[in-house]
Amino acid sequence: MSTGNKIAIKDFNFYYGSLQALQMINLDIRANEIFALLGPARSGKTTFLKSLNRLTDLVYGASHTGTILLDGEDIYDPKISLTQLRRRVGIVFDLPIPLPMSIYENVAYGPKLSNKTQKKYLDEIIEKALRSAFLWDEVKDRLHTSALRLSGGQQQRLCISRILALDPEVLLLDEPCSGLDPISTASIEETLSRLKKEYTIVLVPHNIQQASRVADRVGFLLDGKLVEEGPAFEIFTRPKNKKTEDYISGKFG
């Protein structure tokens, strides 16, 4: 196990029934970096993210070969606790999905699932989570009102707080800004840059500019294959692969 690698993916193939969604992925994701995964629609980005915390298990007929190691531990090992894995590797979806309950209850949802969390710490956990996602000041006076009344950008930051309340190690973000205006997008990007001090972040950016703004390293996924990966600067200035170059220069995508 080489040091600094949070996630190590080896020869990973993923199938929905007979349809292969990911092909021979080999990739290391380092601790405390923002890794951005680029690729056109239907190239397997969401599948890739969801396989990192095994949300793909919910899909009937899904199967895989190869291994994914989290801190050297095989996440597909039948002995590992699935609920624990998902607390360690949190995901934020492309559309904000607040549950129809109060802001407080939304953030408390995760911590309350494990009976270890005590009531008196809950308030602290929730405040910390909301502060980390830079939402606290906007909602501190109405924590017990419905989360559905928040704006789109606030809802997405709520979804990030909801994950942070679990104190995860890895954050998976699937186009977290796709439904948001430029100002909300900027605040989320700022949030991400600060969060990487504590977390490892795997981001599917909603455009190439976003990747160039926040990513440390970038991978390019095409038809389920990882075409190229490397430091963001190199990928954007001198991509080795022709397809990567075409994609980031906007020739297709």
Place this chain on the structure above:
Amino acid sequence: MKIERGRYLTQNIAKILIWMAALSTMAVMALIVFQVLWEGLPVLSLSFFLDSPRSMGREGGIFSTIIGTFALTIVAILFATPLGVGTAIFLWEYTREGRISRTIRFGIGCLAGVPSIIFGLFGFVFFVIYLNMGWSILSGGLTMAALILPTIISATEEALKAIPYSFREVSYSLGGTKWQTVTRAVIPSALPGIFTGIILGICRSIEETAVVILTAGSSLLIPTSLFSPVRTMSVHFYILAREGISMEMAYGTGAALILLVLVVNIVANFLLHRYARKKT
């Protein structure tokens, strides 16, 4: 121009027909309610509700039948709700659509189509005779539970279907188990729909006669235990009218029934709105 006029004509005719359909439905309903209330309301008084029937129901009130109605309905709901909601959760959350779930769903559909008198006969043979429970609240309540089960199952299933898959995904992604996901993320949102199913079940048990006559008897005494026979308001109405005991008292009972169903629905609506307001 000509075509335009044709379109407007069609539009207007359609509008008139649709209005007529809605209005005639309303009219029929209003007529029935009006007739029963017109004949029955003058009979209603506090003593009508609080006195027990005397001389077969010719005199006195309907107190024991109100107790009977409540007792039977409560027993039916207590049995049917957990069973029905549980079945719906099993069908929608715990099984993949396949031969088993399709068979169960087909069975439920058939059950919903069985005439209530058949349920009554089943209850009579099985609970009253075979299990030797006699004509009683328990026999009647259990049979009624079977009768309203399909209603509660389908209402619950529809409510579960309406919950976005993403809620479940969110719950799993936060480390929830299946049970936690169902009970914390799904059921609270589905509650209004489930509740509507239960209300339909309650109204069904209040209005049902065939099942009650065959399984709970028609005793006018105030029940003392789950094994006491009872007469519900609907059955009382039926017997008073059918056997020509007293049309006046029959209409009184009918009016009381209509008011009861009205109250149940108003209260249910009120609760639903309050719940919905709290959620959004």
